[in-house]
Amino acid sequence: MSEEKVVVLNFWPSMFGARVIMALEEKDIKFEYKEEDVFGDKTDLLLQSNPVHKKIPVLIHNGKPVCESNIILEYIDEVWNNDKTLRLLPSDPYEKAKCRFWADLIDKKVFDAGRGTWTKKGKEQEEAKREFIETLKVLETELGEKFYFGGNETVSVVDLVLISYYPWFHTWETIGDFSLENHTPKLMDWVRRCLARPAISKSLPDRLKILGRVSQIIKVHEFFYGY
Amino acid sequence: MSEEKVVVLNFWPSMFGARVIMALEEKDIKFEYKEEDVFGDKTDLLLQSNPVHKKIPVLIHNGKPVCESNIILEYIDEVWNNDKTLRLLPSDPYEKAKCRFWADLIDKKVFDAGRGTWTKKGKEQEEAKREFIETLKVLETELGEKFYFGGNETVSVVDLVLISYYPWFHTWETIGDFSLENHTPKLMDWVRRCLARPAISKSLPDRLKILGRVSQIIKVHEFFYGY
Incomplete structure (x- = not known):
């Protein structure tokens, strides 16, 4: 496997990119990271x-x-699948x-509801918050007493996909004015168990940096659009 | 395999249901069909x-x-995978x-753009038609000179997913006033090759029945909503 060349194109706050990086780190696969500014000019490499x-x-x-994050996760799991590597799918x-x-x-x-907690106002914002929290409650029930969604021993794609949203939770809670600790405490324990895994904690973007960037976006939006 | 029991819950015009039925038929798996009226009361079996x-x-x-049609297709392909059955994924x-x-x-x-060709009006309808046709052109390029998307010998999930929309094409073309034969003639040849497969042609809903039902929905909508 010494001649493998793996490159990841990502944009730092992306939950879709983060899960790919976590999967590679969990499987201890070396890769080159290339940042893409999705609001700027796209590189030829991305377009090709x-x-x-x-x-x-x-x-x-x-x-x-x-392409497509969950297809990439399945690809990674199928290609790097020797006994020593963690399996992301049963x-x-x-x-x-x-x-x-x-x-x-x-x-x-989660994606649409989470975004709605800060891009929407009034009733629509409340509805987005309600749907986001309801979805996490359904997931908390599915997790049950397991250590991870993948079982007691190991994380699965479900863990990686859900934890990839975690850096955004802080933004959604702050702007939406709610606390997941109150609504889904067991799922928050699961978050802490995931963050204890180096492959996960080192791959996720900084939640304060995301909140800072989103707060800036909101200010610019309010200045120009007036709401 | 004599004790296998396979049941499919479907609603007859669904493209998502049709692809599941085609996959079972292609693999010659016996199943029991149960119709669900998604606009009426959902059955306990569906809710459970x-x-x-x-x-x-x-x-x-x-x-x-x-659940979820494409997850079902992968499940079918993984469970019924002996040498005699067709493989839907390489x-x-x-x-x-x-x-x-x-x-x-x-x-x-295809789903959103196709629906937009009859639920939207004016500029938005034109945009939906444009996007639908553009997507089919991209798919026609991907098909190239192959007999099926799955290659020259056999259909793949890509063939089943795309042909599952075919019974709706007639409605979208009729109401949107365009002809796919003019825009993507090679893809229409592919449609005819798919329809020559009994497992596909017998599993797809009647395109005239769909147009009839959609025409009725539009009349009711115009009567009550006035546009």
Whole structure:
């Protein structure tokens, strides 16, 4: 495996990029990180690697690009799958389908609701907060007494997908004025267990930096758009 | 395999349900079909099988539910995978990732744009038509000279996902006043090749029945909402 070349194109606050980096770190795969400024000019490498969506993250493995974060996670798990590496998906088809179901549900529900906690106002903002918290409650129930979503021993794609949103929780709680510790305390214990894993804690963006950037975006928006 | 029990919960015009049925038919797996009226009362079986989304299709295999159409397709391909059955996904991780990418892209782009061709008006309708046709052109390029998206020999999940939208094309073309034959003639040849497969043609809903039902919905909408 000495000649493997792995490159990740990412934009630092992205939850979609963070999960790819965590997966590589969890499996101890060396990679080169390339920052893309998604609000600036996209690089030729990004445009060539993901010509349809033109979005990060992209994993480029020995020159071949793989796009869409959860597809990248499955690719990583299938390619680097020797006995020594952690497995992100179970081999049993039914357990695997359940894993995919929860990973898919998180992106379908958490992303939009979370964003709505700071981009929306009034009733719509309350509705976004309610949906976000309800989704986390459903996930807390699914976690149950397990150490991780992947079981007591190891993290799975469900853990990586959900924890990839964690750096944003602080922004959503602060601007939305609510505390997940009050609503889903057991899930917050799970967050702490995940953060105790070096591969996870070192790969996630700084939550204060995200809040700072979002606060700036809101100020600019209010100045120009007046609400 | 004689004691397998497979049940599919579906709503007849659904593209998401149709692809599951086609996969079962392609693999010659016997199943029981149960119609769900998604605009009426949902059955207890649906609510118990898919308590989070409460949506069809659901595949219930020996009592165990699998939800979300593309997750079901992967499950079917992993469970029924002996040498005699057709494989819907390649075994090579990179080829598999590409398959997943295109299947995912179709649902992300075709569903919303297609619906917009009849639920939207004026400029927004034109934009939906433009995006729908553009997406099909990208797919036509990806198909290239291959017989199917899965290669020259066999259909893949990409074929099943895209052809599951075909019964709706007639509605979108009729109401949106455009012809795919003019825009993507090679893709229309691919449609005809897919329809020549009995497993596909017998599993798809009747396109005239869909147009009839949509025309009715539009009349009711115009009567009550006035536009």
